[in-house]
Amino acid sequence: MGRYVARRLLQMIPVFIGSTLLIFLMMYALPGDPVRALMGEQAFDPSVVENIRRDLGLDLPIWQQYANYLGGLVQGDFGTEIASQRPIADIIAEAFPVTIRLTLFAFTFTVLVGIGLGVIAGLRPDSVRDRGLLTLTLVLISMPSFVLGYLMQYFFAFQLQLTTPTVQDSESIGDLFLPAIVLGSLSLAYVARLTRTSMAENLRADYMRTAVAKGLPRGRIVGVHLMRNSLIPVVTFLGTDIGNLMTGAIVTESIFNVQGVGDAIFEALTRREGATVVGIASLIVIVYLLTSLLVDLLYAVLDPRIRYA
Structure with missing residues (x-):
């Protein structure tokens, strides 16, 4: 029984990675930009938007963003919400x-x-x-x-x-x-x-x-x-x-x-x-x-x- 449970727990790892990666890719494919949405209807400087995206790591390739997300998840860090700047763990x-x-x-x-x-x-x-x-x-x-x-x-x-x-x-x-x-x-x-x-x-x-x-x-x-x-x-x-x-x-x-x-x-x-x-x-x-x-x-x-x- 113990070996069976251990084997099942190990099998959960690729399933978890595959599921979260699929959801991550679907969110990445959605139209729109969360940083641009943060600006609302007001005039904005494109360079400011790019600097914010760079600070948040949104300019990185999708695979690197996902790797950073998994790295933070292992440490219990779900990231920070862009609009409210609240830790997602608190939400x-x-x-x-x-x-x-x-x-x-x-x-x-x-x-x-x-x-x-x-x-x-x-x-x-x-x-x-x-x-x-x-x-x-x-x-x-x-x-x-x-x-x-x-x-x-x-x-x-x-x-x-x-x-x-x-x-x-x-x-x-x-x-x-x-x-x-x-x-x-x-x-x-x-x-x-x-x-x-x-x-x-x-x-x-x-x-x-x-x-x-x-x-x-x-x-x-x-x-x-x-x-x-x-x-x-x-x-x-x-x-x-x-x-x-x-x-x-x-x-x-x-x-x-x-x-x-x-x-x-x-x-x-x-x-x-x-x-x-x-x-x-x-x-x-x-x-x-x-x-x-x-x-x-x-x-x-x-x-x-x-x-x-």
Whole structure:
């Protein structure tokens, strides 16, 4: 197991470099100049702009800029934002916890409700509640998140007045409850469908008939034998879904005025602050890689037949 983890950690290095390089190149390819945008509409001296670009290292070849960025990243230096002259690490430290909090709420909602609905429908396939679940999940999958967000705002904030239309306190569970539901709804639909399909298939498996023939209690049959085997594809989806929730939070945060990563990325793209976007994206890539490793290790917990040499 230790060798497997060490090998996977080493494999993460080229994946991380390739992902951040791709994002870095895309930001470099965007039209516009962040230094020129800093000048606004006022008259400026081209030589002053060139001096600023030289001081910031923006006149260097793209490969050298990326190498300097990686060198600073290894030392914990994400760079400095051009417009505000604030360290990007400070911007991330303010925005990232908000998005992490929102993502965790949405992930908890997805796991509890999604798996719960999937289990209820999967134990009775082709029943009324099974068809109802499939219809509900189809609606959630078909509806864009911004449409669902505005509908939630209209009914719960303006009509029922149960909550505020926008988030007033990013640390309040009550304020983040509605955005978390909107953020996790699409994932909930997929989790419920995966759980339902997996359980319906495993109900017809030979080991289930053997467990019933042995006279085992129904709770043990469902909770130990059926659930552990049925959750393997669900865990696979949930592992990568954490990163999807963090990136999907960009739209949700804009709808509910959450001052998180989405707001920081939007502001950075508006001012073409490539270093800020790459810094936030680097952390999201790390989250993807670590959750992928965690999912692989959870396979051995769910299925004892899986062992890592």
